[in-house]
Amino acid sequence: MPPLGSPACLEGLRVLDLSRVLAGPWASQMLGDLGAEVIKIERPGAGDDTRGWGPPYLHDAEGAETSESAYFLCANRNKKSVTIDITHPEGRKLILKLAESSDILIENFKVGGLQEYGLDYASMHALNPRLVYCSITGFGQTGPYSHRAGYDFLVQAMGGLMSVTGRADGQPGDGPQKVGVAITDILTGLYATVAILAALTHRTATGRGQHIDMALLDSQIAAMANLGSNYLLTGTSPVRLGNSHPSIVPYQDLPTADGAMIVAVGNDGQFARMCVCLGHPQWATDPRFISNRARVENRLELIPSLQQATMLRPTAEWVAMFEKVGVPCGPVNTLAEVFADPHVQDRGVRIEMDHPLAGSVPLVGNPIRLSDAPVAYRLPPPMLGQHTREVLADVLGLDPAAIQGLADAGVT
Helix, strand or coil: CCCCCCCCCCCCCEEEEECCCCHHHHHHHHHHHCCCEEEEEECCCCCCHHHHCCCCEEECCCCCEEEEEHHHHCCCCCCEEEECCCCCHHHHHHHHHHHHCCCEEEECCCCCCCHHHCCCHHHHHHHCCCCEEEEEECCCCCCCCCCCCCCHHHHHHHCCHHHHCCECCCCCCECCCCCCCCHHHHHHHHHHHHHHHHHHHHHHHHCCCCEEEEEHHHHHHHCCHHHHHHHHHHCCCCCCCCCCCCCCCCEEEEEECCEEEEEECCCHHHHHHHHHHHCCHHHHHCCCCCCHHHHHHCHHHHHHHHHHHHCCCCHHHHHHHHHHCCCCEEECCCHHHHHHCHHHHHCCCEEEEEECCCEEEEEECCCCCCCCCCCCCCCCCCCCCCCHHHHHHHCCCCCHHHHHHHHHCCCC
16 A cells, blocks of 8 residues: 555646647656646647547447547546637637646647747747657658658558568468557657656756657657667568567467467477477477577478467467466457456456546556556546636636636637
8 A cells, every 4th residue: 555645756747738649648648647737738629639539439327429439538537628729819828828837748739830829849948948848740850751740550651660560471461560559659658758757857957848859750660679670780671470579489379279379488498398288398309499599490390380289279278288387378369358357357457437428437547556656547538628617717817707708709
């Protein structure tokens, strides 16, 4: 149990979130989960683009479909929604006032897009030198592609991920494939969160904020990890291998009597124990397979033999056998199976939050586990403009007449 009265890690920090879709909102949700106050600025009458990205949509307490998309719900808890038209002079004044009392600003407008409104980094820094200003774009603030719009699917292709994802050339269904989730957006959001926390630490030492330039393409290339390093060392581009690993064998899916399983053999001892379970201990001492290096060189001889052996039992039996001898193995789960898994349930990965329309809404929880200042789920994903009046009154000190006047003028 955390100490009584222990504050959240980022309690007392205010985030002004001008981002939409996924990468920026993912970062601001992370900061909100860790205790920061997040004020999400949305377009009056429309809001974040992802509010309309469905189906599926949330259903209310009576079972009727609402306008709240599952996509929006996944990235926007622990935020207050405030509608402000930044193209209106009075709207810009409101943003500047909010920025004065904010610690962090996150935006994902096109390069130079906020300059015409006086909401760019230079203007904001002059107003509030302590502000950490994070810009997220497809290709960054500099370079020949900086003017281009960037989307996860596009960047997965341009950043090399799709060149190594999918079945190998010559196999049925070959060709490049994207990852099934917008992983480049997620990675960029996580990198942005790290950068923001680093900038806050730097501010503690210097008293000054700074500009963070995050690009989806940069993040995607960085996340190529060992494959990027392999290319830089050899000059040879890695190729698609389906579910196989370029440097470890066997490390892939194998067929079973009722489907498929994943085997992730990381060393020669695990391979030897696997061979015993399969009824072929001699494979572990065969010169072709005795070491990982040999298995990589002779994978085309080894894998068909493994496939013939694993097809003889169902997945659950193999998983039980391999687990007893310390061979990493697991099923290929659907999401229904994931959330039914007793381990996943024990870890509390699925959470429920109160929601003004649905009564409650199921969400995927934050994977961070902190002993003294755990993640707190304070606010469900907000309705469009749900907190406009509250924030204008409590943060900016506007009276009811002024707030109503802004609404009547179409500013909020």
